[in-house]
Amino acid sequence: MAFVRCVGGVLHDPAGRLLVIRRGHDPGAGLWSLPGGRVERGESDTEAVVREMREETGLDVRPGELAGMVVRGRYEIFDYVCEVVGGELRAGDDAADARWVNSADFASLALTDGLVDTLRDWNRLPRC
Numbered sequence: 001m002a003f004v005r006c007v008g009g010v011l012h013d014p015a016g017r018l019l020v021i022r023r024g025h026d027p028g029a030g031l032w033s034l035p036g037g038r039v040e041r042g043e044s045d046t047e048a049v050v051r052e053m054r055e056e057t058g059l060d061v062r063p064g065e066l067a068g069m070v071v072r073g074r075y076e077i078f079d080y081v082c083e084v085v086g087g088e089l090r091a092g093d094d095a096a097d098a099r100w101v102n103s104a105d106f107a108s109l110a111l112t113d114g115l116v117d118t119l120r121d122w123n124r125l126p127r128c
Contacts, residue, residue: 001074007048008036008079010067010119011059016127017100018119019089020109021056024096027073033112034079037094049080055093060086068122070114081124102128 011019021035035056039048049063061082069078091098101109103126119125 003071003076004074005039006037006075006077007039007045007052008034008077009049009053009061009063009082010034010079010122010124011053011061011082011084012124012127013084013100015100015102017102018106018124018126019057019059020099020101020106021091021095022097023112024091024094027075028112030096030110031112032109033115035095035098036077036079045078045080049082053082054087056091056095057098058087058090058092059084067124068118070118072112072114079122102126 020032022032023029035053037052046063053059053061062085063080063082065081067079067081089098106126
């Protein structure tokens with residue numbers, strides 16, 4: 001099986017809330033996850049993160065260090081810690097909703113499989 005390279009963004013606001021999106025399409029339609037998507041041909045991971053974050057959340061970001069990588073079916077997902085540098089939060093493209101969540105909100109959402117454990121392992125859960 002050939003893997004599809006994908007990227008995602010891990011963002012916390014100054015209060016420590018985590019940015020999540022509700023997926024508008026399969027895989028995982030209706031579930032909450034980190035924003036991101038496929039790396040297009042000829043695109044670097046950094047370029048893909050910036051594009052996907054703008055498309056799905058309306059935010060302009062500066063990708064930083066690699067938070068980690070997971071494999072979900074045929075998708076290899078490389079998630080990068082990001083910093084917001086502009087834009088305004090809104091759901092767009094493949095996202096049905098986008099919001100900042102604290103720990104209590106995060107725990108109440110229908111999340112994609114493995115997200116909680118992955119973010120816990122990476123020390124990237126909501127901080128408030």
